[in-house]
Amino acid sequence: MDFSFTQEQKRLRQEVRDFLEDEVGRRLWKPSCDAWIQGHNPAFTKRVAQRGWIGLTWPREYGGHERSFLDRLIVTEEMLRYGAPAACHWFSDRQIGGSILSYGSEEQKREFLPKIVRGDIYVGLGMSEPESGSDLASLKMRATEEDEVYVVNGQKTWTSGASFINYVNLFARTDSDAPKHRGISEFIVPMDLPGISRIPMIDITGTEAWNDLFFDNVRVPKKYLIGQKNTGFYHVVEQLAYERGGMERLMGNYPLFDALVTFIKETKRNGRTLSQDTRIRHKLAQLQVEFEVGRLLMYKVAAVMDAGRPPTVEAAMSKSYATAFEQRLANTAMDILGPYGLLLGDSKFVPFEGLASHSYLASKGYSLQAGSREILKNIIATRGLGLPTS
Ligand SMILES: Cc1cc2nc3c(=O)[nH]c(=O)nc-3n(C[C@H](O)[C@H](O)[C@H](O)COP(=O)(O)OP(=O)(O)OC[C@H]3O[C@@H](n4cnc5c(N)ncnc54)[C@H](O)[C@@H]3O)c2cc1C
Incomplete structure (x- = not known):
């Protein structure tokens, strides 16, 4: 097997790096952990769009560039390496645009895909409910068909x-x-429709990136139904594979990894730099080995997508592995930094602006986000290994 990149792919990676290096150099934003999901920066999304890096794999007729999933992975890998604030376009570029492309009407493709590609609209994911996460097929939000609309109620x-x-x-x-997985439909719903309200959920890190959304008799025009009525669960299964197979769970905390390596090279304890301490060298070397293995799993996902098949099992393997890697990275940072690692971003003594404490606290949720590790292992066991379901 040939693991090398083509000249064109190397050029693409360099182009993305140069762009991001320039952005950081001009202090347009600061690299941060989880910026792909928490870094809301419309101007950045516009600049990425102008480069042609949104909708990279989509057909040209909808504004895309007809490049491979491997090329797309190169772009996302660099975005994550630099901790770039890509949250405005991330979900639509990664999976929602793909769902419209696979199941949407011609009118929907022409309406939404070019707007996503230009960075004009941002689309979020409304899957989970308070009582339906892993078992998404049990969701209770109702969309009742009336003449020209679906009337949506629920949370x-x-x-x-x-x-x-x-x-x-x-x-x-x-x-x-209908049986629970056969009675669900997919929609793309404008957030300004009357009856939609939101309460931010403030998590353990203090971010307000997550939200409860309430739908109270929201009248959604039928043109926003994606694909056939009652086939939405099958769309979800495909979308989740795309969601789990990206680099974000391996590299969402790359700015911390980078900062940690620099820190141990520059910081002295008892007259020696930390990098001369064998135990610390081994910890970081171990992480680097694990990181490279994780990259190969991610590239496998992209290769499967380029072969035209949903990467259900491969994405479950890579996300399960990558989540555990990021939790070990956060723990290692805590070990090396000692009590300083616990300090939050606004303390004057905090190392690298609180990346370590953010990562340590946030990493608990990584094994839930986009599917828990237990569910992923069930997928590997049943779909990958063909083991019985019970
Ligand atoms: C940071 C973050 C961001 C998120 N963003 C979004 C978003 O933008 N949009 C969205 O729709 N959702 C989002 N989610 C929700 C996420 O998809 C759910 O948290 C996830 O699907 C798990 O569902 P749950 O939280 O209800 O846990 P549950 O399904 O209640 O699971 C609880 C525990 O039980 C275990 N468990 C459940 N069923 C089984 C089983 N069959 N076998 C073995 N173990 C099992 C799970 O592994 C887990 O440990 C986000 C979650 C987090 C943490």
């Missing part, structure tokens, strides 16, 4: 970026009598 939870998205990719029950 979504954890909705990332709901303070700035213009649309939400909603999954709701359209047939209560």
Whole structure:
């Protein structure tokens, strides 16, 4: 197997690096952990769009560039390496645009995809509910068909970026009598429709990136139904594979890894730099080995997508592995920094602006976000290994 990149791919990576290096150099933003999901920066998204790096794999007729998923992975890998604030376009570029492309009508493709590619609209994910996370097929939000609309009632939870998205990719029950996974439909719903309200969920890190969303008799025009009525659960299964197979869970905390390596090279304890301490060298070397293995798992996902097949098992493997890697990275940072690692970003003694404490606190949620590790292992066991379901 040939693991090398083509000249064109190397050029693309360098182009993205030069762009991001320039942005950081001009202090347009600061690299931070989890910026792909928490870094809301419309101007940055516009500049990325102008470079042609949103909708990279989509057909040209909808504004895309018809490049490979491997090329797309190169772009996202560099965005994550630099901790770039890409939250405005991340979800629509990664999976929602793909769902519109696979299942949407011609009118929907022409309406939404070019706007996503230009960085004009931001779409969030409305899947989870207070009582339906892992078992998404049990969701209770209802969309009742009337003449020209679906009337939507219910609650979504954890909705990332709901303070700035213009649309939400909603999954709701359209047939209560059908078996639970056969009665769900997919919608793209404008956030300014009357009856939608939001309460931010403030998490352990203090971020307000997540939200509870409430739908109270929201009248959604039928043109916003994606694909056939009652087929939404099958769309979700495909979307989740794309969601889990990206680099974000391996590299969402790369700015911390980078800062940690610089820190141990520059910091002296008892007259020696930390990098001369064998135990610390081994810890970081171990992380580097694990990181490179994680990259290979991610590239495998992209290769499967380029082969035209949803990477269900491969994405479950890579996300499960990557989550554990990021939790070990956060723990290692805490070990090396000692009590300083616990300090939050606003303390004057805090190392690298609180990246370590952010990562340590946030990493607990990584094994839930986009599917818990137990669920991913179930997928590997049943779909990958063919083991019985019970
Ligand atoms: C930071 C963050 C951001 C998120 N962003 C979004 C978003 O933007 N949009 C969105 O829709 N959702 C979002 N989510 C929600 C996420 O998809 C859910 O948290 C996830 O699907 C798990 O569901 P749950 O929290 O209800 O846990 P549960 O499903 O209640 O699971 C609780 C525990 O039980 C275990 N468990 C459940 N079922 C099984 C089983 N069959 N076998 C073995 N173990 C099992 C799980 O592994 C877990 O440990 C986000 C979550 C987090 C933490």
